[in-house]
Amino acid sequence: MTPRITLATAARVLTQLRHDPRTIALMLVVPSLLLSLLWWIYDGGATFDRIGPALLAIFPFLVMFLVTSIATLRERTSGTLERLLSMPTGKFDFLAGYALAFGLVALVQALITASVAIGLLDLDTAGPAWLLIAVAVFDALLGVALGLFVSAFASTEFQVVQFMPALILPQFLLCGLLVPRDELPDVLGAISDVLPLSYAVDAMSEVQTSADPQVWGQIGVVLGFSVVLLALGAATLRRRTP
Numbered sequence: 001m002t003p004r005i006t007l008a009t010a011a012r013v014l015t016q017l018r019h020d021p022r023t024i025a026l027m028l029v030v031p032s033l034l035l036s037l038l039w040w041i042y043d044g045g046a047t048f049d050r051i052g053p054a055l056l057a058i059f060p061f062l063v064m065f066l067v068t069s070i071a072t073l074r075e076r077t078s079g080t081l082e083r084l085l086s087m088p089t090g091k092f093d094f095l096a097g098y099a100l101a102f103g104l105v106a107l108v109q110a111l112i113t114a115s116v117a118i119g120l121l122d123l124d125t126a127g128p129a130w131l132l133i134a135v136a137v138f139d140a141l142l143g144v145a146l147g148l149f150v151s152a153f154a155s156t157e158f159q160v161v162q163f164m165p166a167l168i169l170p171q172f173l174l175c176g177l178l179v180p181r182d183e184l185p186d187v188l189g190a191i192s193d194v195l196p197l198s199y200a201v202d203a204m205s206e207v208q209t210s211a212d213p214q215v216w217g218q219i220g221v222v223l224g225f226s227v228v229l230l231a232l233g234a235a236t237l238r239r240r241t242p
Contacts, residue, residue, distance in 0.1 A: 002093055009097025010104075013071075017105065027067055028109050031059040032116040039121045049124045053132065053204035054177045056117055060109055060140035061197060062168060068102050068147030069160045076151070092234040095148050099141070099230060106140030127207035135207060135215060138222050139200040145229035152236040171197035176205070196225035 017023060038055060042048045114133045117123040125132060146167065154160045174184065174192040181192050181202075192198045203218035 002090070005090070005093040006096045006100065009094055010101040013098055013101035014104070017101070023067060023071075027063055027105055028112055031056075031063055031109060031113045034059050035113065035117050035121065044122060048121070049208070051177060052117060052121070052123045053125060053208040054175070054201045056113060056123075056132065056136055057139040057200040057204045058172060058175070058177070058197065060106065060113065060136055061143040061200065063109075064102060064106055064140045064143030065147040065150075065164075065168065066160070068098065068144045069151045069154065069163075070147075070157050072098060072148055072151035073154055073157060073160060077155075090234075092230075095230055095234050098148060099144055099226075102144040103137075103141050106144065107137050109140055110134075110136035125208045126211045127209075127213040131213060131215065132204070132207050135200065135203045135219065138219050138226075139197075139204075142196055142200065142222050142226050142229075145226035145233070149229040149233040149236070152233055171195045174198065175201040177201060196222055 035052065035055060038052065039048050110133050114129065114136055118125070118129055118132070150160065150163050150167065154163065170191075174181070174188060174195060175197045176192070181189060181198060184192060199218040199221040203213075203215040203222070206213040206215050206218070
């Protein structure tokens with residue numbers, strides 16, 4: 001990995017995003033709109049306060065997964081990736097540059113979404129707001145890493161969407177949002193323990209309920225999954241799509 005090439009790749013990705021207002025709106029606005037819709041459904045109150053932090057982790061994760069996987073797939077199908085890899089750019093330079101660019105977007109996304117949730121929707125949490133934002137950023141980065149990994153196995157954008165029932169929905173069902181993880185059947189609880197989104201939701205729940213939340217263990221697990229997924233993505237990334 002060469003830092004100069006990685007930074008140049010990140011700058012190129014950010015330049016492309018700047019000229020795509022629909023993608024920018026999807027990443028920065030849609031999570032806040034979904035939270036606002038949820039607040040409207042429950043008319044605020046205790047139910048929104050209970051599930052709002054968990055969805056503050058899930059929505060950025062989902063959006064960043066979709067955008068990153070499709071954007072990376074387009075680089076491969078258009079031949080851009082093959083041209084880049086014929087130069088000094090390595091696979092990990094490419095993926096790290098994408099992760100850095102979308103990580104910066106994830107930071108902005110988390111700031112906007114958390115600000116809307118706390119400032120406008122009166123989301124009540126016992127822990128500090130900055131920690132809520134930090135967890136949301138790491139959750140969005142997890143979506144970026146998973147999207148980069150999945151893009152190596154998809155040939156079309158439709159195939160990217162097909163990965164959602166296989167990789168995203170099981171995590172959503174088992175992360176503790178619908179049923180507390182300690183109340184799941186033993187087999188499902190064991191599966192939940194090896195899914196990264198479970199730890200993201202656990203961290204958000206800890207911030208919600210504790211004035212002195214201890215979330216760095218959960219954040220470490222989420223970050224570890226992200227690093228492993230980036231490494232696997234670099235190992236499996238193909239130059240072109242057949």
